[in-house]
Amino acid sequence: MGKVSVVIYISVALLVFWLVSHSPNKSLNRSYHHASRRLKLRSSYTFTGANDHRVAFDPIVADIERRREDKEWEKLQFHNRHPEFDSAPAAESQPEWEDFMNAEDYLNDEDRFNITGRLVLLFPKIDVDPEDGFVSESELTQWNLKQSEKEVLHRTQREMELHDKNKDGLISFSEYEAPSWVRNSDNTSFGYDMGWWKEEHFNASDADGDGLLNITEFNDFLHPADSKNPKLVQWLCKEEIRERDTDKDGKVNFNEFFHGLFDLVRNYNEEGYNSSHESSDLMEAPAKKLFSQLDKDGDGLLSEDELLSIIGKLHPSEHYYAKQQADYIISQADADKDGRLTLTEMIDNPYVFYSAIFNDDEDDYDDLHDEF
Numbered sequence: 001m002g003k004v005s006v007v008i009y010i011s012v013a014l015l016v017f018w019l020v021s022h023s024p025n026k027s028l029n030r031s032y033h034h035a036s037r038r039l040k041l042r043s044s045y046t047f048t049g050a051n052d053h054r055v056a057f058d059p060i061v062a063d064i065e066r067r068r069e070d071k072e073w074e075k076l077q078f079h080n081r082h083p084e085f086d087s088a089p090a091a092e093s094q095p096e097w098e099d100f101m102n103a104e105d106y107l108n109d110e111d112r113f114n115i116t117g118r119l120v121l122l123f124p125k126i127d128v129d130p131e132d133g134f135v136s137e138s139e140l141t142q143w144n145l146k147q148s149e150k151e152v153l154h155r156t157q158r159e160m161e162l163h164d165k166n167k168d169g170l171i172s173f174s175e176y177e178a179p180s181w182v183r184n185s186d187n188t189s190f191g192y193d194m195g196w197w198k199e200e201h202f203n204a205s206d207a208d209g210d211g212l213l214n215i216t217e218f219n220d221f222l223h224p225a226d227s228k229n230p231k232l233v234q235w236l237c238k239e240e241i242r243e244r245d246t247d248k249d250g251k252v253n254f255n256e257f258f259h260g261l262f263d264l265v266r267n268y269n270e271e272g273y274n275s276s277h278e279s280s281d282l283m284e285a286p287a288k289k290l291f292s293q294l295d296k297d298g299d300g301l302l303s304e305d306e307l308l309s310i311i312g313k314l315h316p317s318e319h320y321y322a323k324q325q326a327d328y329i330i331s332q333a334d335a336d337k338d339g340r341l342t343l344t345e346m347i348d349n350p351y352v353f354y355s356a357i358f359n360d361d362e363d364d365y366d367d368l369h370d371e372f
């Protein structure tokens with residue numbers, strides 16, 4: 001069979017899959033005509049990077065989304081491994097497909113997914129520190145963080161299965177392959193030099209130095225900003241300098257700092273809410289001040305060690321996003337503005353917790369379908 005027909009077969013299979021996965025199930029749609037609310041799962045699987053930090057508030061929703069994502073992932077890996085396959089099975093003929101669609105069914109059905117009931121059930125699990133009938137910002141942050149850590153670890157596990165060729169539960173450097181965009185590009189391409197997949201990064205992630213990454217170390221490897229491993233944090237500083245160091249002197253001067261790093265620090269301090277940008281002239285003084293505070297040895301340049309104190313702001317951790325999400329939820333649901341949530345406030349504002357999947361205007365259903 002010629003190359004061209006293989007390409008056509010694969011394209012058709014992908015197209016069919018795309019159509020099936022993107023078209024709302026019309027019969028389902030009709031049968032819920034009387035429901036005043038519709039719950040929608042997120043369904044964008046990009047797998048390109050961990051840039052989406054929204055995490056489902058409800059573990060049940062997270063679990064369903066995770067299973068759907070795993071299915072997408074498996075399909076993607078199958079196609080990556082077998083690009084030569086000329087008869088990729090049509091999506092709807094796969095046995096799991098039924099489950100996959102049922103997952104959406106589940107959340108669309110209000111009788112089976114009772115939001116009020118879920119909030120009543122979850123409230124005491126969040127209100128733990130102290131258990132006082134109020135959900136505070138820090139309790140909600142901890143809750144969000146727990147959900148996102150579960151999510152991150154799950155994705156790491158999936159990556160691990162992919163790379164762990166000899167199935168010993170450990171990743172050696174030779175088992176780890178650079179992402180495909182690296183393998184397919186020549187070494188002059190943009191990004192080639194960013195060492196996120198290089199041996200130096202691997203070694204820094206290998207906390208006990210045994211030449212292999214266990215799941216914890218591999219998770220750190222994939223998410224260095226969340227790592228407590230000092231070698232890895234140091235590597236991150238080095239990497240930051242490599243990226244910013246336009247004059248290639250191995251350190252960051254004021255110009256390199258001002259155009260790039262300073263904005264990140266400022267946005268972090270303002271918690272991302274204030275996106276209004278003042279003119280550069282106004283910002284130069286505070287930037288100079290911060291620069292000289294960081295420049296401990298006063299040589300006018302920032303070294304790796306001198307970046308350590310701000311590296312967490314340059315690469316925000318999951319905790320940062322968990323807190324942002326908590327602040328947002330509280331700002332939306334805290335009716336009496338006392339800075340914390342009661343169960344009643346939560347029940348009165350369910351869309352804040354289930355915003356990604358909650359819709360009470362059925363006419364918008366089709367429009368919303370591709371939004372997430």
Ligand SMILES: *[C@@H]1O[C@H](CO)[C@@H](O)[C@H](O)[C@H]1NC(C)=O
Nearest residue numbers: 110111114115116117118120
């Ligand atoms: C949803 O749960 C709440 C609290 O558990 C309960 O009062 C309510 O009757 C339930 N609604 C439905 C439709 O089952």
Ligand SMILES: *[C@@H]1O[C@H](CO)[C@@H](O)[C@H](O)[C@H]1NC(C)=O
Nearest residue numbers: 185186187188189192193194
């Ligand atoms: C890039 O690749 C070419 C050959 O493909 C090689 O000669 C050159 O040394 C490489 N450069 C770097 C910086 O690795």
Ligand SMILES: *[C@@H]1O[C@H](CO)[C@@H](O)[C@H](O)[C@H]1NC(C)=O
Nearest residue numbers: 198199200201203209210211
């Ligand atoms: C990584 O560590 C191994 C020993 O475990 C060593 O042989 C190798 O040279 C190190 N690579 C880099 C880039 O530091």
Ligand SMILES: *[C@@H]1O[C@H](CO)[C@@H](O)[C@H](O)[C@H]1NC(C)=O
Nearest residue numbers: 206207208209214215216217
């Ligand atoms: C992985 O190894 C590190 C030491 O590098 C250790 O602290 C950690 O507990 C290990 N994780 C697991 C899941 O065994």
Ligand SMILES: *[C@@H]1O[C@H](CO)[C@@H](O)[C@H](O)[C@H]1NC(C)=O
Nearest residue numbers: 270271273274275276277278
């Ligand atoms: C946002 O930035 C502007 C200009 O710097 C400042 O006047 C304002 O107070 C800031 N708002 C918040 C909420 O921080």
